[in-house]
Amino acid sequence: MFPLRDVIALCRDPGEVGYAGTSATTAEAVRRILRQLAAWTREFAAELLADGDELFDRLREDNAARGQAEQDELRARRLRERADDAWRRKDFATVMTTYGEIDRELGAVQLRASERGRLSYALKALGRSG
Numbered sequence: 001m002f003p004l005r006d007v008i009a010l011c012r013d014p015g016e017v018g019y020a021g022t023s024a025t026t027a028e029a030v031r032r033i034l035r036q037l038a039a040w041t042r043e044f045a046a047e048l049l050a051d052g053d054e055l056f057d058r059l060r061e062d063n064a065a066r067g068q069a070e071q072d073e074l075r076a077r078r079l080r081e082r083a084d085d086a087w088r089r090k091d092f093a094t095v096m097t098t099y100g101e102i103d104r105e106l107g108a109v110q111l112r113a114s115e116r117g118r119l120s121y122a123l124k125a126l127g128r129s130g
Contacts, residue, residue, distance in 0.1 A: 002059045007044050008044045010059065010062075073109060083102075093126060103119075
């Protein structure tokens with residue numbers, strides 16, 4: 001099961017076509033939104049619904065990649081919190097290991113310039129080169 005937003009994203013940026021969160025408080029607003037959803041479905045999902053095995057594979061792959069990126073960002077946020085706490089406590093070994101973990105294991109997540117500076121400082125404080 002894939003949301004229409006992901007189907008549109010196979011071809012275009014959903015924001016370019018006006019796809020955004022919707023809400024309706026009147027019957028007319030519901031009708032208008034349903035007409036728009038139907039138009040997007042006809043425009044962007046017709047090929048997928050007719051014979052879309054390859055497109056479904058792309059959707060699955062895109063979904064898996066997006067999920068992995070979200071997991072990496074969550075893990076990086078937790079590691080950054082741990083590194084910030086260690087920095088305040090001057091626990092340079094933990095600073096080194098947590099920033100090093102982000103750098104080594106979370107390829108899509110980049111260390112910020114300030115984090116690279118902290119890592120370099122921690123390595124020097126521990127007598128290591130970086």
